[in-house]
Amino acid sequence: MRTAVITIAHGRHSHLRALRAGLLRQSHPADDTIVVAMDDPELGRLAAADRLSGIVMDVEADTSALPLAAARNEGARVALARGAELLIFLDVDCIPGRGLVASYRAAAADARWSGALLSGPVTYLEQPGPAGYDGERIELLDAPHPARPAPSPGAVVGGEDRNLFWSLSFATTAATWRRIGGFFEGYDGYGGEDTDFARLAEDAGVGLAWVGGARAYHQWHPTSSPPVQHVADIARNANVFRERWGEWPMVGWLQAFRERGLIVGGVGDEVCAVAAGS
Numbered sequence: 001m002r003t004a005v006i007t008i009a010h011g012r013h014s015h016l017r018a019l020r021a022g023l024l025r026q027s028h029p030a031d032d033t034i035v036v037a038m039d040d041p042e043l044g045r046l047a048a049a050d051r052l053s054g055i056v057m058d059v060e061a062d063t064s065a066l067p068l069a070a071a072r073n074e075g076a077r078v079a080l081a082r083g084a085e086l087l088i089f090l091d092v093d094c095i096p097g098r099g100l101v102a103s104y105r106a107a108a109a110d111a112r113w114s115g116a117l118l119s120g121p122v123t124y125l126e127q128p129g130p131a132g133y134d135g136e137r138i139e140l141l142d143a144p145h146p147a148r149p150a151p152s153p154g155a156v157v158g159g160e161d162r163n164l165f166w167s168l169s170f171a172t173t174a175a176t177w178r179r180i181g182g183f184f185e186g187y188d189g190y191g192g193e194d195t196d197f198a199r200l201a202e203d204a205g206v207g208l209a210w211v212g213g214a215r216a217y218h219q220w221h222p223t224s225s226p227p228v229q230h231v232a233d234i235a236r237n238a239n240v241f242r243e244r245w246g247e248w249p250m251v252g253w254l255q256a257f258r259e260r261g262l263i264v265g266g267v268g269d270e271v272c273a274v275a276a277g278s
Contacts (some may be wrong), residue, residue: 001085001086001105001108001109001173002031002032002083002084002085002086003030003031003032003084003085003086003088003101003104003105004030004031004032004033004034004054004079004082004084004086004087004088005023005030005032005033005034005054005088005089005090005101006033006034006036006072006075006076006079006087006088006089006090007019007033007034007035007036007075007089007090007091007092008035008036008038008068008071008072008075008092009035009036009037009038009040009043009092010037010038010039010040010061010063010066011040012092012093012221013042013043013046014132015092015093015219015221016035016043016046016047016092017046017050018095018132018133018135018219019090019092019093019094019095019096020033020047020050020052021050021095021135022095022096022097022098022100022135022138023052023096023101024050024051024052025098025135025136026096026098026099026100026101026102027098027099027101027102028101028102028105029101030088030101031053031084032053032054032079032082032083032084033047033052033053033054033055034054034055034057034075034078034079034082035047035054035055035056035057036056036057036059036071036072036074036075037056037057037058037059038059038061038063038066038067038071039059039060039061039062039063040058041058043056044056044058055078055082057074057075057078059071059074062188064189065188065189065232065233066188066189066190067185067188068183068187068189068190068193069183069184069185069186069187069193069196069197070183070185072089072167072182072183073182073183073185075089076177076182080174080177084174085173085174086104086105086108086171086172086173086174087171087172087173087174087177088100088101088104088169088170088171089167089169089170089171090168090169090216091167091168091169091216091218093168093218093219093221094122094168094169094216094217094218094219095133095135095138095216095217095219096169096215096216096217097138097139097142097213097214097215097216097217098139099153099213099214099215100120100169100213100214100215100216102213103120103153103154103211103212103213103214103215104118104120104171104211104214106213107156107171107209107211107214108171108172108173110156112156113156113209113211114173114176115173115175115176115179115206115207116158116176116206116207116208116209117165117170117171117172117176117198117201117206117207117208117209118156118170118171118172118209118210118211118214119148119159119164119165119166119169119170119171119208119209119210119211119214120169120170120171120210120211120212120213120214120215120216121144121145121148121149121150121151121210121212121214121215121216122144122145122148122166122168122169122215122216122217122218123141123142123143123144123145123215123216123217123218124145124218124220125141125217125218125219125220126220127220128219128220133217133219138217139215139217141217142215142217144215147164148164148166148210149164149210150210150212151210151211151212152212153212153213153215154212154213155212155213156209156210156211156212157209157210157212158207158208158209158210159207159208159209159210160208161208162198162199162201162202162208163195163198164208165194165195165197165198165201165208166194167193167194167197168216168218169214169216171211171214176206179204179205179206180197180200180201180204180206181200181204183196183197183200184196184197184200184244186240186244187237187240187241188233188236188237189230189232189233189236189237190227190230190233190234190237191227191230191233191234191237191238191249191250191253192234192237192238192240192241192249192250193237195241195249195250196241196244196245196249199245226252226253226256226257227253228257228260228262231257231262231263234250234253234254234257235254235257235263237249238250238254
């Protein structure tokens with residue numbers, strides 16, 4: 001099963017180096033890698049410095065609201081044109097565990113799971129020391145996010161809650177990708193597009209499965225909770241989602257923003273608007 005790993009990126013150069021070093025350590029390497037560089041020409045030179053096969057695609061982007069959904073679709077389009085039968089999407093912040101590619105391949109080859117969205121457990125790492133993370137020992141830090149299923153390596157379990165899908169690390173066969181139709185490109189910037197994708201998958205009759213061996217390790221970077229740096233994107237995308245699906249996504253974040261005076265309106269039947277100046 002010809003496999004391509006697709007990563008979209010703008011900045012995060014050291015994170016991409018660690019991701020690609022992880023791909024070089026795989027027990028079963030990917031056949032192809034696709035990096036979609038969103039308005040970041042330096043990524044091509046960075047990727048050329050390692051021994052991975054693949055290409056870097058440069059796409060124009062408004063860096064104030066990166067086209068995450070469209071970039072993933074473009075990466076998939078190119079991967080499929082290059083013969084991919086299995087698409088693995090891996091966030092630029094993620095270091096793949098050694099068994100990630102092999103585990104996704106094994107699940108996709110299993111008739112019980114081949115038609116599902118395949119997701120792997122992700123560990124959120126603490127801030128590293130001056131030397132960075134030791135990629136050779138990254139699995140020793142394994143502590144998957146508690147809000148999502150984390151089967152043991154070698155196990156795959158079906159998932160019922162579509163809201164648990166995340167785009168940090170997932171895989172789909174080429175046939176399933178085409179069945180879903182890709183990400184809806186009406187979202188710009190952070191938030192909502194992966195929840196929408198899970199709804200599209202459900203409407204297409206595509207289930208969700210959690211692949212225990214497809215472990216990844218999310219590298220630390222500065223953030224906030226709720227992610228106030230993305231309030232304008234999240235509010236705008238929440239409106240798009242509600243218009244499409246009749247309900248609000250990211251309800252916890254919207255409520256937190258409203259309590260802080262960063263958005264106006266409610267999270268029920270009212271329109272959620274970005275506060276002036278956002």
